[in-house]
Amino acid sequence: MLVLSRKAGESVLVGDDIEVTILEIRGDVVRVGIAAPRSVSVQRSELIAQVSDSNRAAASPSANAVASLAAALRKP
Amino acid sequence: MIATLAADVEPGAVRGAEMEIPEIPVIELVRPMPGFSDDLSFTLVRLDDDGTLCELRSLANPDLRFLVVSAGLFFADYAPEISDDDAQALELTRAEDALVLVLLNPGESLESTTANLLAPVVVNTTSLRAAQIVLDDRRHPLAAPLVR
Numbered sequence: 270m271l272v273l274s275r276k277a278g279e280s281v282l283v284g285d286d287i288e289v290t291i292l293e294i295r296g297d298v299v300r301v302g303i304a305a306p307r308s309v310s311v312q313r314s315e316l317i318a319q320v321s322d323s324n325r326a327a328a329s330p331s332a333n334a335v336a337s338l339a340a341a342l343r344k345p
Numbered sequence: 346m347i348a349t350l351a352a353d354v355e356p357g358a359v360r361g362a363e364m365e366i367p368e369i370p371v372i373e374l375v376r377p378m379p380g381f382s383d384d385l386s387f388t389l390v391r392l393d394d395d396g397t398l399c400e401l402r403s404l405a406n407p408d409l410r411f412l413v414v415s416a417g418l419f420f421a422d423y424a425p426e427i428s429d430d431d432a433q434a435l436e437l438t439r440a441e442d443a444l445v446l447v448l449l450n451p452g453e454s455l456e457s458t459t460a461n462l463l464a465p466v467v468v469n470t471t472s473l474r475a476a477q478i479v480l481d482d483r484r485h486p487l488a489a490p491l492v493r
Contacts, residue, residue, distance in 0.1 A: 307430045310376065312479055320464045320479055321380035323487050327411055327450045327461065328381070334451040335412065339398050341455035342414075 365396040366415050366444065371404065372468055375434045378477045379464075384409060387475075389446075389468070401446070401466065413446040416465055419491055420447070425465055425480055436472040444468040448477075450488060459488035 273281060280290035287309060292300040303311050330338075369389040377385060386404040397418065403409040416423050425445065427437065437443055445467055447460040462485040468475040 307433070313481065316463075316479055316481060317379050319487055320461070320477070323450065323461050323464070324378055324380040324411075324448065324477075327448045329408060329410055330412060330451045335392065335400075338412065338449070338451045338455065338458060339392050342397050343393060 366391065366399045366413075366446070367396070367470065368399075369468070369470070369473060372401070372473050372475045375474050375476045378466075379479070381409070389413075399446075412449040412451060413466065414449060414460070414491070416445040416447045416460075416462070419460065420462065420489070423462060423485075425462075425467075425478065425485065426482070427467060427478060431467070431476060431478050435467060435469045435474045435476060437467075437469045439471075442469050442471045444470050449491060455492055456490070458491045460491050461487055462489045463487045 275281065275291045277291050277294050280288050282288050286306050288304045290302040290304070292302050294300075305311055366389065368391055372387045372389060374385045374387065377383070381403075384403040384405055387401045388404055390400050390402060392398045392400055392412075397414060399413050401411045401413055416425075423445075427435075427443070432438070435443075445465050447462060447465050450459045450461070452458045462480075463482075464477050464479045464487070466475055466477045
Protein backbone atom coordinates (compact mmCIF):
# COMPACT_ATOMS: atom_id res chain seq x y z
CA MET A 270 0.00 0.00 0.00
CA LEU A 271 1.29 3.42 -0.93
CA VAL A 272 1.06 5.82 2.00
CA LEU A 273 1.14 9.59 1.40
CA SER A 274 0.77 12.53 3.73
CA ARG A 275 -1.62 15.19 2.47
CA LYS A 276 -3.02 18.42 3.87
CA ALA A 277 -6.55 19.69 3.47
CA GLY A 278 -7.00 20.99 -0.04
CA GLU A 279 -4.33 18.73 -1.48
CA SER A 280 -5.13 15.78 -3.71
CA VAL A 281 -3.84 12.54 -5.17
CA LEU A 282 -4.27 11.39 -8.73
CA VAL A 283 -4.97 7.68 -9.30
CA GLY A 284 -4.36 6.68 -12.88
CA ASP A 285 -5.22 9.40 -15.38
CA ASP A 286 -8.69 10.32 -14.32
CA ILE A 287 -9.41 9.60 -10.66
CA GLU A 288 -8.65 12.46 -8.30
CA VAL A 289 -8.95 12.07 -4.55
CA THR A 290 -9.00 15.37 -2.66
CA ILE A 291 -8.73 15.82 1.09
CA LEU A 292 -11.44 18.40 1.71
CA GLU A 293 -11.41 18.81 5.47
CA ILE A 294 -9.77 17.30 8.53
CA ARG A 295 -11.67 17.71 11.76
CA GLY A 296 -10.82 15.58 14.78
CA ASP A 297 -10.89 11.96 13.70
CA VAL A 298 -13.02 12.58 10.62
CA VAL A 299 -11.54 13.24 7.21
CA ARG A 300 -13.80 14.43 4.40
CA VAL A 301 -12.67 13.09 1.08
CA GLY A 302 -13.82 14.15 -2.37
CA ILE A 303 -13.50 11.71 -5.23
CA ALA A 304 -13.73 12.73 -8.87
CA ALA A 305 -13.92 9.68 -11.08
CA PRO A 306 -15.38 8.71 -14.47
CA ARG A 307 -18.97 7.44 -14.51
CA SER A 308 -17.80 3.90 -15.14
CA VAL A 309 -15.97 3.82 -11.81
CA SER A 310 -18.15 2.85 -8.88
CA VAL A 311 -17.29 4.66 -5.65
CA GLN A 312 -18.78 3.22 -2.46
CA ARG A 313 -17.97 3.05 1.22
CA SER A 314 -16.00 -0.17 1.75
CA GLU A 315 -17.98 -1.27 4.80
CA LEU A 316 -21.28 -0.82 2.95
CA ILE A 317 -20.19 -3.16 0.15
CA ALA A 318 -18.90 -5.64 2.74
CA GLN A 319 -22.31 -5.62 4.45
CA VAL A 320 -24.14 -6.19 1.17
CA SER A 321 -21.68 -8.92 0.23
CA ASP A 322 -22.28 -10.70 3.57
CA SER A 323 -26.04 -10.37 3.17
CA ASN A 324 -25.89 -11.69 -0.40
CA ARG A 325 -23.86 -14.70 0.71
CA ALA A 326 -26.34 -15.43 3.48
CA ALA A 327 -29.23 -15.13 1.02
CA ALA A 328 -27.63 -17.28 -1.70
CA SER A 329 -28.96 -20.73 -2.49
CA PRO A 330 -31.37 -21.37 0.38
CA SER A 331 -32.30 -24.98 1.13
CA ALA A 332 -35.18 -26.57 -0.76
CA ASN A 333 -37.04 -26.78 2.56
CA ALA A 334 -36.66 -23.07 3.22
CA VAL A 335 -37.90 -22.27 -0.28
CA ALA A 336 -40.87 -24.62 0.01
CA SER A 337 -41.96 -23.31 3.40
CA LEU A 338 -41.62 -19.69 2.33
CA ALA A 339 -43.59 -20.37 -0.86
CA ALA A 340 -46.30 -22.04 1.21
CA ALA A 341 -46.40 -19.17 3.72
CA LEU A 342 -46.74 -16.60 0.95
CA ARG A 343 -49.41 -18.51 -0.96
CA LYS A 344 -52.62 -16.60 -1.12
CA PRO A 345 -55.46 -18.29 0.80
CA MET B 346 -21.16 9.70 -3.78
CA ILE B 347 -24.03 12.08 -4.32
CA ALA B 348 -27.09 10.17 -5.43
CA THR B 349 -29.15 12.27 -7.74
CA LEU B 350 -32.32 11.31 -9.43
CA ALA B 351 -32.12 10.47 -13.07
CA ALA B 352 -33.53 13.30 -15.10
CA ASP B 353 -36.16 11.16 -16.75
CA VAL B 354 -37.16 9.22 -13.67
CA GLU B 355 -39.43 11.05 -11.27
CA PRO B 356 -38.73 10.89 -7.55
CA GLY B 357 -40.46 7.90 -6.10
CA ALA B 358 -41.44 6.66 -9.51
CA VAL B 359 -39.17 3.64 -9.39
CA ARG B 360 -41.66 1.88 -7.22
CA GLY B 361 -41.97 -1.40 -9.04
CA ALA B 362 -45.05 -0.52 -11.00
CA GLU B 363 -45.55 -4.15 -11.92
CA MET B 364 -46.62 -5.99 -8.84
CA GLU B 365 -46.55 -9.29 -10.63
CA ILE B 366 -43.10 -10.44 -11.66
CA PRO B 367 -42.68 -11.65 -15.24
CA GLU B 368 -40.41 -14.58 -16.05
CA ILE B 369 -37.33 -13.37 -17.89
CA PRO B 370 -35.08 -15.99 -19.54
CA VAL B 371 -31.87 -13.94 -19.56
CA ILE B 372 -30.95 -10.90 -17.49
CA GLU B 373 -27.48 -9.42 -17.79
CA LEU B 374 -26.04 -7.69 -14.77
CA VAL B 375 -24.05 -4.60 -15.74
CA ARG B 376 -21.80 -5.26 -12.75
CA PRO B 377 -21.54 -8.21 -10.40
CA MET B 378 -23.47 -8.46 -7.17
CA PRO B 379 -21.14 -7.90 -4.20
CA GLY B 380 -19.75 -11.29 -3.17
CA PHE B 381 -20.51 -12.96 -6.52
CA SER B 382 -18.05 -11.53 -9.00
CA ASP B 383 -18.26 -14.46 -11.44
CA ASP B 384 -21.99 -14.39 -12.12
CA LEU B 385 -23.39 -11.84 -14.55
CA SER B 386 -26.15 -13.75 -16.36
CA PHE B 387 -29.28 -14.72 -14.49
CA THR B 388 -32.74 -16.02 -15.24
CA LEU B 389 -35.81 -14.88 -13.36
CA VAL B 390 -38.19 -17.74 -12.58
CA ARG B 391 -41.53 -17.78 -10.78
CA LEU B 392 -41.83 -20.22 -7.91
CA ASP B 393 -45.60 -19.91 -7.55
CA ASP B 394 -48.61 -19.44 -9.77
CA ASP B 395 -49.22 -15.78 -9.01
CA GLY B 396 -45.62 -14.60 -9.38
CA THR B 397 -45.13 -13.53 -5.78
CA LEU B 398 -42.06 -15.57 -4.90
CA CYS B 399 -39.44 -15.80 -7.61
CA GLU B 400 -35.82 -16.75 -7.92
CA LEU B 401 -32.86 -15.27 -9.70
CA ARG B 402 -30.78 -18.20 -10.87
CA SER B 403 -27.28 -17.91 -12.29
CA LEU B 404 -27.07 -19.25 -15.84
CA ALA B 405 -23.41 -20.22 -15.44
CA ASN B 406 -23.92 -21.83 -12.06
CA PRO B 407 -27.48 -23.20 -11.64
CA ASP B 408 -26.76 -24.01 -7.98
CA LEU B 409 -26.58 -20.30 -7.28
CA ARG B 410 -29.97 -18.76 -6.73
CA PHE B 411 -31.53 -15.95 -4.77
CA LEU B 412 -35.13 -15.66 -3.65
CA VAL B 413 -36.70 -12.37 -4.67
CA VAL B 414 -40.04 -10.62 -4.48
CA SER B 415 -41.33 -7.46 -6.08
CA ALA B 416 -40.47 -4.61 -3.71
CA GLY B 417 -43.76 -2.85 -4.33
CA LEU B 418 -45.84 -5.83 -3.30
CA PHE B 419 -44.44 -5.94 0.25
CA PHE B 420 -43.12 -2.43 0.83
CA ALA B 421 -45.68 -0.01 -0.52
CA ASP B 422 -43.76 3.10 0.54
CA TYR B 423 -40.40 1.92 -0.74
CA ALA B 424 -39.10 4.20 -3.47
CA PRO B 425 -35.35 3.82 -3.97
CA GLU B 426 -33.58 6.66 -5.71
CA ILE B 427 -31.60 5.58 -8.73
CA SER B 428 -28.65 7.74 -9.67
CA ASP B 429 -28.19 9.13 -13.17
CA ASP B 430 -25.16 6.89 -13.60
CA ASP B 431 -27.05 3.75 -12.65
CA ALA B 432 -30.02 4.72 -14.81
CA GLN B 433 -27.66 5.21 -17.72
CA ALA B 434 -25.88 1.91 -17.10
CA LEU B 435 -29.26 0.14 -17.14
CA GLU B 436 -30.41 2.18 -20.17
CA LEU B 437 -33.35 3.14 -18.00
CA THR B 438 -35.27 6.09 -19.37
CA ARG B 439 -38.86 5.26 -18.37
CA ALA B 440 -39.83 4.55 -14.78
CA GLU B 441 -42.33 1.91 -15.92
CA ASP B 442 -39.48 -0.18 -17.33
CA ALA B 443 -37.95 -0.62 -13.88
CA LEU B 444 -38.72 -3.83 -12.04
CA VAL B 445 -37.51 -3.45 -8.46
CA LEU B 446 -36.72 -6.76 -6.80
CA VAL B 447 -35.55 -7.31 -3.24
CA LEU B 448 -33.46 -10.28 -2.14
CA LEU B 449 -34.84 -12.40 0.66
CA ASN B 450 -33.00 -14.02 3.50
CA PRO B 451 -35.39 -16.83 4.43
CA GLY B 452 -35.71 -17.39 8.16
CA GLU B 453 -37.23 -20.33 10.02
CA SER B 454 -40.64 -18.81 9.51
CA LEU B 455 -42.26 -16.11 7.43
CA GLU B 456 -41.95 -13.75 10.41
CA SER B 457 -38.16 -14.12 10.57
CA THR B 458 -37.66 -13.79 6.81
CA THR B 459 -36.01 -10.50 5.85
CA ALA B 460 -35.67 -8.47 2.68
CA ASN B 461 -32.64 -6.43 1.64
CA LEU B 462 -33.95 -2.91 1.03
CA LEU B 463 -30.47 -1.38 1.10
CA ALA B 464 -29.43 -3.03 -2.14
CA PRO B 465 -32.36 -3.82 -4.45
CA VAL B 466 -31.88 -5.52 -7.80
CA VAL B 467 -33.29 -3.19 -10.44
CA VAL B 468 -34.13 -4.79 -13.78
CA ASN B 469 -34.83 -2.83 -16.93
CA THR B 470 -37.59 -5.02 -18.37
CA THR B 471 -36.99 -3.57 -21.84
CA SER B 472 -33.19 -3.76 -22.17
CA LEU B 473 -33.00 -6.75 -19.74
CA ARG B 474 -30.04 -5.13 -18.03
CA ALA B 475 -29.92 -5.19 -14.29
CA ALA B 476 -27.79 -4.23 -11.31
CA GLN B 477 -27.85 -4.60 -7.58
CA ILE B 478 -27.89 -0.98 -6.54
CA VAL B 479 -26.37 -0.15 -3.16
CA LEU B 480 -28.36 2.84 -2.00
CA ASP B 481 -26.15 4.26 0.78
CA ASP B 482 -29.27 5.56 2.48
CA ARG B 483 -29.82 4.81 6.16
CA ARG B 484 -33.59 4.78 5.67
CA HIS B 485 -33.31 1.47 3.83
CA PRO B 486 -32.32 -1.47 6.05
CA LEU B 487 -30.25 -4.43 4.95
CA ALA B 488 -32.65 -6.79 6.73
CA ALA B 489 -36.22 -5.53 6.85
CA PRO B 490 -38.86 -7.98 8.10
CA LEU B 491 -40.78 -9.16 5.03
CA VAL B 492 -44.09 -9.11 6.87
CA ARG B 493 -45.13 -7.16 9.96
